[in-house]
Amino acid sequence: MTSLQELYGRKGRHVTDMNANDITRVEELAYDLKIEEVMSSDIKSIDPDMTMADFMEFLRFHRISGAPVVSEGELTGIVSLEDLIRSLSEDDLNAPVSKYMTRAVITANPYDPVVKAMETFSRTRLGRLPVVGQDGHLMGMITKGDITRGVLLALQKDYKEEEVRKYRASHLFEDIVSDRTSLILRYNIKVRDFTHGGEASSRIKRALLRLGANPQVARRCGIAVYEAEMNLIIHTTHGGVLRVEIEPHQITMRAVDDGPGIPDVDLALRAGYSTASETIREMGFGAGMGLVNIRRCVDKMELDSTPGKGTKLDMRIFLQPQDSFREAGYFEEEKKSP
Amino acid sequence: MKLMDIIKIVEGTINNPSVNTNWEIKGGCGADLMSDVLASAQPDSILLTGLCNPQVVRTALMADVRAVIFVRGKQPLPETVELAIQENLPMITSPYGTFELCGRLYRAGLPSFERNLLMTGND
Numbered sequence: 001m002t003s004l005q006e007l008y009g010r011k012g013r014h015v016t017d018m019n020a021n022d023i024t025r026v027e028e029l030a031y032d033l034k035i036e037e038v039m040s041s042d043i044k045s046i047d048p049d050m051t052m053a054d055f056m057e058f059l060r061f062h063r064i065s066g067a068p069v070v071s072e073g074e075l076t077g078i079v080s081l082e083d084l085i086r087s088l089s090e091d092d093l094n095a096p097v098s099k100y101m102t103r104a105v106i107t108a109n110p111y112d113p114v115v116k117a118m119e120t121f122s123r124t125r126l127g128r129l130p131v132v133g134q135d136g137h138l139m140g141m142i143t144k145g146d147i148t149r150g151v152l153l154a155l156q157k158d159y160k161e162e163e164v165r166k167y168r169a170s171h172l173f174e175d176i177v178s179d180r181t182s183l184i185l186r187y188n189i190k191v192r193d194f195t196h197g198g199e200a201s202s203r204i205k206r207a208l209l210r211l212g213a214n215p216q217v218a219r220r221c222g223i224a225v226y227e228a229e230m231n232l233i234i235h236t237t238h239g240g241v242l243r244v245e246i247e248p249h250q251i252t253m254r255a256v257d258d259g260p261g262i263p264d265v266d267l268a269l270r271a272g273y274s275t276a277s278e279t280i281r282e283m284g285f286g287a288g289m290g291l292v293n294i295r296r297c298v299d300k301m302e303l304d305s306t307p308g309k310g311t312k313l314d315m316r317i318f319l320q321p322q323d324s325f326r327e328a329g330y331f332e333e334e335k336k337s338p
Numbered sequence: 339m340k341l342m343d344i345i346k347i348v349e350g351t352i353n354n355p356s357v358n359t360n361w362e363i364k365g366g367c368g369a370d371l372m373s374d375v376l377a378s379a380q381p382d383s384i385l386l387t388g389l390c391n392p393q394v395v396r397t398a399l400m401a402d403v404r405a406v407i408f409v410r411g412k413q414p415l416p417e418t419v420e421l422a423i424q425e426n427l428p429m430i431t432s433p434y435g436t437f438e439l440c441g442r443l444y445r446a447g448l449p450s451f452e453r454n455l456l457m458t459g460n461d
Binding site: 230290296 | 356370371372373374376377381389391392393394395396397399400401402417425
């Protein structure tokens with residue numbers, strides 16, 4: 001990623017401050033954004049038959065330092081201030097532009113990622129590149145400035161989108177009016193799927209934070225539901241389902257599976273008791289603290305298991321008035337209460 | 339304590355340098371069993387562990403652990419690093435063992451953020 005560092009004037013990859021986040025996103029954008037999306041398409045091109053004298057006037061008028069030369073829509077060369085100086089020194093201002101222009105032009109492909117153009121900039125030390133379609137048609141010009149502007153615009157858009165998302169989510173319960181509103185999230189958990197283990201829980205925690213949950217509440221839910229998710233992955237026959245119902249005043253989480261069931265529920269609830277195998281322990285699980293952890297994190301836990309049939313684990317967190325999600329009519333309620 | 343100071347104390351290297359390392363770490367905890375982490379680690383702590391699989395990242399996220407130190411020069415698995423980048427969790431490898439690392443950090447003033455669940459009961 002040398003070219004990016006050049007573009008942003010950084011030496012090495014040692015970014016240690018808050019902008020580290022954005023830098024990674026900038027790097028991503030260098031691959032995501034297409035040249036076509038950031039190039040300037042309002043270009044001033046000239047005809048190969050224009051005289052160098054007219055070209056000089058053209059540069060002065062538009063306040064630019066070079067231009068692509070186009071004949072019947074196709075790029076035939078590029079002519080710059082340097083070429084003009086050469087014609088001046090030879091006192092040859094009446095010659096056509098085609099005599100002094102550079103014919104072997106390095107171009108950019110409109111559908112390539114922006115990082116390609118940056119590589120070309122750093123390799124050739126050129127300041128601008130004509131962007132040419134497959135048919136040789138000139139589509140635009142790209143400069144380092146265009147890239148910086150494009151990346152900044154995209155970053156701004158990202159930021160706004162996340163803000164809008166958060167705003168919308170945190171007002172969900174206010175915006176939708178019903179006698180009892182709830183949001184239900186369901187996740188199918190596959191048995192032995194350690195690679196994705198915890199993914200559902202991460203999503204649940206993120207959803208709660210987006211909805212405006214108190215971070216402490218989101219943490220308690222996250223831990224409880226993660227332990228339940230790992231139990232489904234480690235101990236069940238066919239995996240199971242995680243279901244989270246979010247209501248303004250409470251969060252109800254349920255993990256259900258169809259077997260094998262727990263023979264001795266009291267024993268399973270004892271701290272340090274585990275039936276996990278040595279392999280599972282090597283993966284960092286089976287401390288025998290799962291259900292103990294869950295009980296600690298939630299306000300109400302119910303474990304219902306039938307050997308041979310399956311297990312249902314209900315977990316509930318009641319939200320204190322100051323932590324509850326704002327409902328429609330929230331403000332009226334507040335005014336009514338003494 | 340600043341995470342960057344901790345990295346110096348443990349003579350660590352960052353496995354995913356692109357993530358945000360500007361965290362203020364309030365305490366430390368050490369465990370290899372993830373349920374132990376969930377049971378004992380308090381928010382804004384750093385985790386010392388020998389476990390290198392992606393579950394370390396998931397566990398850290400759930401427990402609001404801000405960074406992970408792998409002990410005895412252990413390298414996290416590529417999928418662990420990938421997930422950590424995605425979730426913006428710094429992963430540090432230190433050449434020292436758990437005992438040495440706890441000692442160094444504790445001496446430098448980082449308190450224990452491990453709670454004994456069985457003794458304190460519900461929180």
